[in-house]
Amino acid sequence: MSSSYRACIRGLxxxxxxxxxxxxxxxxxxxxxxxxxxTRTGIKERRIAAKNTPASELGAHAAQAALKDAGMSAxxxxxxxxxxITPDMFFPSTACSVQNRIGAKCGAFDLAAACSGxxxxxxxxxxxxxxxxxxxxxxxxxxxxxxxxxxxDRSTCVLFGDGAGAAVVCRSEQEGHxxxxxxxxxxxxxxxxxxxxxxxxxxxxxxxSLEAGLHFLKMEGSEVFKVAVRTMEVAVREVxxxxxxxxxxxxxxxxxxxNSRILQAVAERLKFPEEKVVTNVARYGNMSSxxxxxxxxxxxxxxxxxxxxxxxxxxxxxxxxxxxxxxxx
Numbered sequence: 001m002s003s004s005y006r007a008c009i010r011g012l013x014x015x016x017x018x019x020x021x022x023x024x025x026x027x028x029x030x031x032x033x034x035x036x037x038x039t040r041t042g043i044k045e046r047r048i049a050a051k052n053t054p055a056s057e058l059g060a061h062a063a064q065a066a067l068k069d070a071g072m073s074a075x076x077x078x079x080x081x082x083x084x085i086t087p088d089m090f091f092p093s094t095a096c097s098v099q100n101r102i103g104a105k106c107g108a109f110d111l112a113a114a115c116s117g118x119x120x121x122x123x124x125x126x127x128x129x130x131x132x133x134x135x136x137x138x139x140x141x142x143x144x145x146x147x148x149x150x151x152x153d154r155s156t157c158v159l160f161g162d163g164a165g166a167a168v169v170c171r172s173e174q175e176g177h178x179x180x181x182x183x184x185x186x187x188x189x190x191x192x193x194x195x196x197x198x199x200x201x202x203x204x205x206x207x208x209s210l211e212a213g214l215h216f217l218k219m220e221g222s223e224v225f226k227v228a229v230r231t232m233e234v235a236v237r238e239v240x241x242x243x244x245x246x247x248x249x250x251x252x253x254x255x256x257x258x259n260s261r262i263l264q265a266v267a268e269r270l271k272f273p274e275e276k277v278v279t280n281v282a283r284y285g286n287m288s289s290x291x292x293x294x295x296x297x298x299x300x301x302x303x304x305x306x307x308x309x310x311x312x313x314x315x316x317x318x319x320x321x322x323x324x325x326x327x328x329x
Contacts, residue, residue: 007129007137008178009327011072011168012297013065015058016047016161016284023158032154042260046161046285048146054088056097058164059142062290063102066138066166077168078134080108081124083117083141083289085196085318086148098140114194115256115317116184117141117289118165119325122313123182125169140166141289148196150216159259160217161285165293177307181326183239185231186319193220193227194318228258228316229265235314235324236270243326247272249310254299256315257281257291266314278304288317305329 022045023034037043049058059082067073082095087110095108113120118141125137142164151157172178197203198214209215232255240246247270255263260281267274278299287294292315299305306329313325 005130005132006172006178007126007169008172008174009167010170011066011068011070012166012293012300013062013067013069014163014165014290014294014297015061015065016163016294017049017053017058019048019050020045021048026158029151030154030157032158037158040259040261041159042281043158043285044282047163049144049162053144054094054097055084055086055142055144055164056088056094056101058144058162059094059098059140059166060101062142062164062166063098063138063140066168067102070168070170072136072168074102074104076136077104077138078106079125079128079137080104080106081111081121081137081139082108083111083113083121083139084143085112085114085117085288086144094142104138113289113317113321113323114319115258115286115288115291116315116319116321116323117317118293119182119313119315119323120184120321122167122169122179122325123184123323126179126182129169129171135171137169138166139169140164141293143288143290145217145288148215148217150213153216155221156217156219159286161287163284163287163290163294165290165297167293177328179325179327181239181242183235183324185235185322188319190227190320191318193223194218194320225262227320228262229269231320231322232266232314232316233269235322236312239312239324239326245310245326250276250312251309252276252278252299252305252311254278254292254296254311254313256317257284257295258286258316291315
């Protein structure tokens with residue numbers, strides 16, 4: 001798509017619930033140990049929202065933080081995109097609820113790409129801006145996964161946390177800076193290895209589906225690991241090609257915070273220095289669509305990512321989906 005416009009991230013913000021659930025807390029809930037969890041996942045704690053907290057509430061907090069960071073108000077936003085697999089409800093969309101909460105007057109819709117949700121939504125925002133249709137798009141990843149976890153299943157309950165992150169994406173005013181490329185991938189034939197099977201038209205809500213636990217997240221961990229590492233490696237390499245860049249040019253890799261083993265394996269396959277991989281999985285666990293944007297926000301606000309740095313976001317999720325974004329900060 002050719003255009004005189006380029007998209008850039010002008011503001012970032014995130015929000016996580018106050019409640020911290022540590023591995024020691026989990027030891028009292030399920031047959032596991034802090035040592036077992038840390039060795040296999042690198043996770044020490046995660047945030048858990050209060051009961052009945054909607055994803056739009058977390059998303060609105062993150063949105064307001066991003067708008068403040070950008071020096072903008074909700075009135076400046078032309079479109080709101082919310083990436084989530086834990087929406088407030090099927091409809092209206094969580095994006096519409098966020099719009100109402102922050103007082104915006106614009107179009108709004110949700111996007112479902114699981115843990116790849118933020119870079120997927122970022123590519124949509126980029127396309128709208130490059131096409132000249134919108135100037136300012138609010139992109140949010142927000143999840144309340146704690147309500148969809150079987151807290152008796154130690155293979156999944158130790159992994160996930162709640163949180164939200166947001167980016168204000170605008171027309172770039174600096175030549176050569178902003179979002180340079182996006183890459184999206186999917187393989188629907190492997191959707192069954194990571195899913196929440198109940199609640200939709202395949203298994204509508206009913207006493208039988210509830211009894212069978214179909215509304216909880218299901219994952220085949222070893223299969224997910226293999227595909228995640230392979231596809232995230234591909235996504236990083238592919239997103240560099242349009243700009244003719246190599247991995248040596250990349251200053252920071254910001255991956256989806258699935259678990260530390262996956263992050264280490266991706267870095268090893270890319271032969272990419274681990275000290276240049278942004279990680280916060282120990283403190284938040286896997287927040288699905290919120291993970292990548294929260295990690296990016298922390299890295300920018302902590303001063304790690306600086307102007308002129310080449311940054312690659314990369315994620316993998318249910319669908320199966322994978323995605324990457326190349327940014328010159």
